[in-house]
Amino acid sequence: MPLFDVYPLYNVTPVSGKGIHVYDDKGTEYLDLYGGHAVISIGHAHPNYVKAITEQVNALGFYSNAIQNPLQKQLADKIEALSGCKDYELFLCNSGAEANENALKLASFKTGKKRVVAFSKGFHGRTSAAVAATDNKNIIAPINAQQAVTILPLDDIDGVKAELEKGDVCAVIVEFIQGIGGLDQGTAEFFEEVDKLCKANNTMFVADEIQCGYARSGKFFAFQHYNVTPDIISLAKGMGNGFPIGGILIHPSIESKYGMLGTTFGGNHLACAAGLAVLNTIEEENLIDNTNAMSEYFISVAKTIPQIKKIKGRGLMLGLEFDFEVGDLRKQLIYDEHMFTGGAANKKLLRILPPLNIKKVHIDQFFEALKRVLK
Template sequence: MPLFDVYPLYDVTPVSGKDIYVYDEQGTEYLDLYGGHAVISIGHAHPNYVEAITNQVSKLGFYSNAVQNPIQQELADKIESLSGCKGYNLFLCNSGAEANENALKLASFKTGKSRVIAFKNSFHGRTSAAVAATDNPNIIAPINAQQKVTILELNDILGVKAELEKGDVCAVIVEFIQGVGGLDEGSSDFFEQVFALCQKNNTFFIADEVQSGYGRSGKFFAFQHYNVTPDIISIAKGMGNGFPIGGILIHPDIEAKYGMLGTTFGGNHLACAAGLAVLNTIEEGHLIDNVNAMSAYFIEKARAMPEIKKIKGRGLMLGLEFDFEVGALRKKLIYEYNIFTGGSSNKKLLRILPPLTIQKEHIDQFFNALKNAVDI
């Protein structure tokens, strides 16, 4: 049976990984500066992670949410401790799209309204409401297009105000650093005014931290660079270091009701063990401190390259913008220099999303290769 052909594939077959490197079937070593879409947060095959999953699966990998699962509470307490989001409640699911889907659903339940405001170049997932709130018509099927979504420009505060005052908006969903869209950010004033307008108009303010969360921006969450308090925070990618897990943090003012949200696999024992291993490693390894130190070093190196026209993003969620499309450059980096990088909807942007364990020698390796690769 053939695989459904929806992914353009590079001719590389990773079979193993260790920290910031992956290895193909011939044993060729690749420097991984993409982390599988920012999923690999603590490095490939981290010993703490491997041990935690191995121990848990040898005891109990899964049972449903109809029974007590103390590991869920342990995970929730650890997220609260490390993130500083005191008093929030945790609902666990399986992916970023599912997290955003539940965030939007909860906002609609609680406000009694149905329209969503999202922003140009946004990406929130590929499920029903999440994909409708994504600014990419190519991945929105007619069944998704039935959702009521208004896409506005970042920093268009007058547009946000006018739409909210119509009274039918249940949620404004924000990526504080856009991922697939190309690392664009709104201004501090914009985000803080949007938050205030949401409070005034009985509208939920949703922080999509699926890619930017878990220390990647230099703080535990990217919204913490601003003076805002989201009603709901969606999380996924770096949360499980490759194990499928996602969730939403829900403000304590939002009351739960039996049956309001649900999931079969979300919050299973194995996923929670993976999630705890990630958090413990971030804490014990002081990885957020490392993010900030390595980000400063990376940016210093990037500024020394005249070919780079703009540096975008924060922490280890970075983009290097050139005055040419980077598709050929990405292929050259993979096939000639054995380095994985990412692209975005901005075809001139090279996206950098390495494991949070990256060190200066890895950054040096990348920039040595990049200098040679762009010297055509």
């Protein structure tokens, strides 16, 4: 049976990984500066991660949410401790799209309204409401287009004010650093005014932290670079270092009721074990400090390369913009230099999303390769 052909694939077959490297079926070593869309947060096959998953699967891999699972509470407490998001409540699911779907559903439950405001170049997932809030008509089917969504330019505070004052908006959803869109960011004034407008208009402010969260921006969450208090925070990707897990943090002003959200696999024992291993490693290895130090070093080296026209992003969610499309450059980096990098909707942008424990030696290796390719 053939696979449904929806992914353009590079001719590389990874079979193992260790730290910041992966190895293909021919034994070739690749430097992974992309982490499978920012999923690999603590490195491939990290000993803490392997140990936690192995011990858990040997004990109990899965049972449904019909029973007590103390690992969920441990994970919630650890997120609270490391993020500083006090008094929020955690709902666990399986992916970023599912996290945003539940965030928007919860916002609609809370407000009794149904329209969503999102922003140009934003990406929030591929499920029904999440994809409708995504600024990409090519992936929105007619069934998704039934959703009531208004997409505004980033930093258009007058537009946000006008839409919220119509009284039918349940949620404003925003990435504080856009991922697939190309690492654009709004201003502090914009984000902080949106937060105020949401609170004044009975609208939930949803922080999509699926890619920019979990220490990647240099703080635990990217919204923490600003003076805002989201009502709902969605998370996934780096949360499980490759194990499927997602979730939303829910402000205590939103009351839970039995049955309003649900999932079969969300918050299962293996997922929680993986999630705890990631958080423990972030804490033990001071990976937020490392993210900031390596970001500063990366940017300082990037500034010395004249072909790089702009450096975008924060922390270890970075983009290098050129005056040409980077598709061929990425192929050369993969096939000639054995390095994984990412692209974006901005075809001139090279995305860098490495594991958070990257070192200077890896950054030097990348830039030496980049200079060779650019010549």
